[in-house]
Amino acid sequence: MLLKRILIGVAFILLACVPLVFSSYNVGLMGQFLALALVAMSISISWGIGGMLSLGQGLFFGLGGYALAMHLKLVATPKGELPDFMFYNGLEHMPWWWEPFTNPGFAMCAVVILPTLFAAFLGMVVFKRRITGVYVSLITQALVLAFVTLLNGAQPYTSGTNGITDYHTFLGIDLRTPEFRNQLYFATLVLVVLCYLGAKAFLTSHFGKVLLAIRDNENRVRFLGYDTSDYKIVAFAFSGMLAGISGALYALHKGTISPQMIDTSHSILFVVWVALAGRQSLGGAILGAVLVNFLQDKISTLFPEGWLYVMGGLFVLVAVYMPKGIIGTLEPLLSKVFKPKLSPRVELQKEQA
Amino acid sequence: MSPLLELQDITVSFDGFKALNSLNFSIAAGEIRMVIGPNGAGKSTMCDTIIGKVRPQHGKVLFEGREIQKLSEHKIVGLGIGRKFQAPGVLEALTVKENLQIAVRRNKQWYSSLFGRSATHEADDIEQVLNQVGLLEKMDSNASQLSHGEKQWLEIAMVLVQKPKLLLLDEPTAGMTAQETAQTATLLQSLAGEHSVLVIDHDMSFVELLAAPVTVLHMGTLFKQGSLQEIRDDSSVQEIYLGRAKQEGEHARA
Amino acid sequence: MIALEQHDTKLRMRSRGIFFWGGCRSVTIVFLLDQLVNGFSNGSILLLTAIGLALSFGLMRVINMAHGELLMIGGYVTYFCTRVMGPENFLWLAFPTAFVVTALLGVLLEFLVIRKLYGRTLDTLLATWGIGLILQQGARQLFGPTGVPVNAPSWLSGQWILGETSIPHVRIFVFILAIVVLLTTIALISKTRFGLNIRAVNQNREIASSLGINTKLIDMSIFAFGSGLAGIAGVGMALISSVTPTVGSSYIIGAFLVVMLGGMGSLWGTALAALLVAMVGAIASSLTTESLSQVVALVAVIVFLQLRPKGIFPQRGRSLEEA
Ligand SMILES: Nc1ncnc2c1ncn2[C@@H]1O[C@H](COP(=O)(O)OP(=O)(O)OP(=O)(O)O)[C@@H](O)[C@H]1O
Numbered sequence A: 001m002l003l004k005r006i007l008i009g010v011a012f013i014l015l016a017c018v019p020l021v022f023s024s025y026n027v028g029l030m031g032q033f034l035a036l037a038l039v040a041m042s043i044s045i046s047w048g049i050g051g052m053l054s055l056g057q058g059l060f061f062g063l064g065g066y067a068l069a070m071h072l073k074l075v076a077t078p079k080g081e082l083p084d085f086m087f088y089n090g091l092e093h094m095p096w097w098w099e100p101f102t103n104p105g106f107a108m109c110a111v112v113i114l115p116t117l118f119a120a121f122l123g124m125v126v127f128k129r130r131i132t133g134v135y136v137s138l139i140t141q142a143l144v145l146a147f148v149t150l151l152n153g154a155q156p157y158t159s160g161t162n163g164i165t166d167y168h169t170f171l172g173i174d175l176r177t178p179e180f181r182n183q184l185y186f187a188t189l190v191l192v193v194l195c196y197l198g199a200k201a202f203l204t205s206h207f208g209k210v211l212l213a214i215r216d217n218e219n220r221v222r223f224l225g226y227d228t229s230d231y232k233i234v235a236f237a238f239s240g241m242l243a244g245i246s247g248a249l250y251a252l253h254k255g256t257i258s259p260q261m262i263d264t265s266h267s268i269l270f271v272v273w274v275a276l277a278g279r280q281s282l283g284g285a286i287l288g289a290v291l292v293n294f295l296q297d298k299i300s301t302l303f304p305e306g307w308l309y310v311m312g313g314l315f316v317l318v319a320v321y322m323p324k325g326i327i328g329t330l331e332p333l334l335s336k337v338f339k340p341k342l343s344p345r346v347e348l349q350k351e352q353a
Numbered sequence B: 001m002s003p004l005l006e007l008q009d010i011t012v013s014f015d016g017f018k019a020l021n022s023l024n025f026s027i028a029a030g031e032i033r034m035v036i037g038p039n040g041a042g043k044s045t046m047c048d049t050i051i052g053k054v055r056p057q058h059g060k061v062l063f064e065g066r067e068i069q070k071l072s073e074h075k076i077v078g079l080g081i082g083r084k085f086q087a088p089g090v091l092e093a094l095t096v097k098e099n100l101q102i103a104v105r106r107n108k109q110w111y112s113s114l115f116g117r118s119a120t121h122e123a124d125d126i127e128q129v130l131n132q133v134g135l136l137e138k139m140d141s142n143a144s145q146l147s148h149g150e151k152q153w154l155e156i157a158m159v160l161v162q163k164p165k166l167l168l169l170d171e172p173t174a175g176m177t178a179q180e181t182a183q184t185a186t187l188l189q190s191l192a193g194e195h196s197v198l199v200i201d202h203d204m205s206f207v208e209l210l211a212a213p214v215t216v217l218h219m220g221t222l223f224k225q226g227s228l229q230e231i232r233d234d235s236s237v238q239e240i241y242l243g244r245a246k247q248e249g250e251h252a253r254a
Numbered sequence C: 001m002i003a004l005e006q007h008d009t010k011l012r013m014r015s016r017g018i019f020f021w022g023g024c025r026s027v028t029i030v031f032l033l034d035q036l037v038n039g040f041s042n043g044s045i046l047l048l049t050a051i052g053l054a055l056s057f058g059l060m061r062v063i064n065m066a067h068g069e070l071l072m073i074g075g076y077v078t079y080f081c082t083r084v085m086g087p088e089n090f091l092w093l094a095f096p097t098a099f100v101v102t103a104l105l106g107v108l109l110e111f112l113v114i115r116k117l118y119g120r121t122l123d124t125l126l127a128t129w130g131i132g133l134i135l136q137q138g139a140r141q142l143f144g145p146t147g148v149p150v151n152a153p154s155w156l157s158g159q160w161i162l163g164e165t166s167i168p169h170v171r172i173f174v175f176i177l178a179i180v181v182l183l184t185t186i187a188l189i190s191k192t193r194f195g196l197n198i199r200a201v202n203q204n205r206e207i208a209s210s211l212g213i214n215t216k217l218i219d220m221s222i223f224a225f226g227s228g229l230a231g232i233a234g235v236g237m238a239l240i241s242s243v244t245p246t247v248g249s250s251y252i253i254g255a256f257l258v259v260m261l262g263g264m265g266s267l268w269g270t271a272l273a274a275l276l277v278a279m280v281g282a283i284a285s286s287l288t289t290e291s292l293s294q295v296v297a298l299v300a301v302i303v304f305l306q307l308r309p310k311g312i313f314p315q316r317g318r319s320l321e322e323a
């Protein structure tokens, strides 16, 4: 336990040193990966701990991302004018639901609240009806498909497949300067650490124990007098919230948000980051997100055609040979080395449908 | 005095097969009751119906005079009914202590679990019940590492620690040694008066030890009810156990 | 409908200008009929895709996300058959070849991956998704991203004129194909010795195996058969839309919803669900835009699952209970 804490502390300190060592470009990249680490963490909570595999996490990620990007786009648009894509698509007035996003406070609240509410609503619809396992996965996947279809179809309002682009200032700061890159990186890191600690507190509370118990034996917990669906809904909403924050941060770092970043294949890719590192471990989720994205960046610049093969192979590898992920595989070894008598970890394969 | 729990004319059918058929049953406050019956008699289904796992097609379940057959499971449990399942169902991902911590919580709402602190009496309650079932040393081991008998004890402890008014124990002694069985009987007897206990078991030696009134279920209906002595001497009960009364039973059903 | 041809969508969007929500067009009967016909043929492809999925899920608890790519491969096989046999007679070669090719791929897939993952549904889902990605990228590199056209033979290119509307013969053909495949599959499962063994394994694996049924072989043959059906579906699909590397993935999610809606493994349920989803999509698309109608259909399925979480014809049996 202690060892694990030290490792995680060291990892965060190393992450904090990134801007001192790397070029501005790489810092920006690292910042993106950290932003994505949050969505990985969100999946680790809902899937690894809660046993609810969402293949539609892109939905919440996208809600958060779009909420912030809408604000940024409005800031980038001269007063009295329409955002460029609306103009090109022949809109004459700003839709009413765009208006409030002029306010940065509103936008930032929306980043947190929209995905949380939506996830809670979806959770109610699904978990109250006792829909479980692979049904949940397929339904969330269908929903993210519906969401992406909507985004693509409603071009005048959402900029369609192009996504929202061309924004450069946030709270009056120019996003493109190297100084801001560094600041944004630190801000992201701080946010990730905060979310990590928050999630840890969430999971080590009594709530977290009940959630874990529900994953393994929902009926048993129900007959101990718990309304298990409430617990699942709350965990799912919390996971949605983290995904939304992740999306907003990503939109800031990347300078654009588009349907391709959240569609079904991306949503399932999020899951693989988590599965690769170890689905039950929050730190593992961060590791997985950073690792796979780093790989992706390197491989896709070297062999642009090859990345998809590697990615496909990764899915198979993780599912067939490493269901516990890197952390889950290494942890027993580590604890053997450092602490001969540690209670064995629970089997991971329990949460299967 | 009105009974603590009453089943009125309960019918449960699975795809047309009536697992319970117009069953009437009641248990008073503080009473211990044995329920026996051949395999498939509907004993587990009766418990399932009380606790809300199975919904009756017909009939009422009254607990303290209140209809509960439509309440959701956690609410039924919240009224003070605890259930031990036939198949051991401890939470294997957690330690023995954590299992009990989950069971002991009074306020089981999510916000209380998330923001509330555990009440001070909880730790004492857990310790007490661990003492009762003799699992104090194993407090911090993983539930998955317990032996079958120990898992049974843990499950009983999880029911006890909730301090329910009514305990439903489905074959609590399965997989226990003779000594453990005797201990269980003593434990259950000590509960009488304060709690009502409904015990299902096949093990005749356990039934003898408990020396409680016995209800015999057969083909989904109440077949006989009486003191242990009466039931033991009843030839029709012996027959259904030996399967000879099969035809008779079917007549009775039709 | 989830997998309506994207080309149509785009064209219609463009020609109708830009209004997404607003353009509540006047619904004429003719237009509605057109949509229903489209719905029927899309429902047919959806059903063809879903039958294979329903088999592997209903009988083996296997979620095969690469099923769509098998469909795509069936499409490319059809394309090659047009090259080999010419534009008139290729179908006779395409059906058996597509079936055999995809069934063999299914055998390979089962042997290399699925077999190792029985009982781990979600891992199977991830692994097969990965395989789908690899197959997609392979197709992209071999045949290019744009896709290849397959033209229906001339004996299928006519139309059946019905008053003011007309139904293209290909669409009727695809519809009949779906019905034939459905009935054949049902007959295979309920009437043959092989089907009896399948049902035995499905109900109780241990007992079946103690009775001398080779359960592994049964698993493999169900999977291979389901995969082969994807190939057949691919031929049908190739006749009504162009074959691209991603065409399979555009059908797969809808097909899974259909399987869920049908009751996870009930073939009649699957058929009814495919019809239902297609009709909802068709009616919605006559009221709004294509993309919105897809959303409507998806949401309708989820709402329906609220009413019946286990689908139209829920499958019973102890082996199915946990999922
Ligand atoms: N979920 C179910 N679906 C279909 N049939 C069921 C279901 N649960 C129980 N049954 C049937 O109902 C009958 C009564 O079952 P029950 O488990 O209540 O018997 P029991 O008296 O507890 O038997 P045992 O002594 O074996 O535990 C049995 O024939 C059983 O097969």
Ligand SMILES: [Mg+2]
Residues within 6 Å of the ligand: B043, B044, B045, B086, B170
């Ligand atoms: Mg029983």
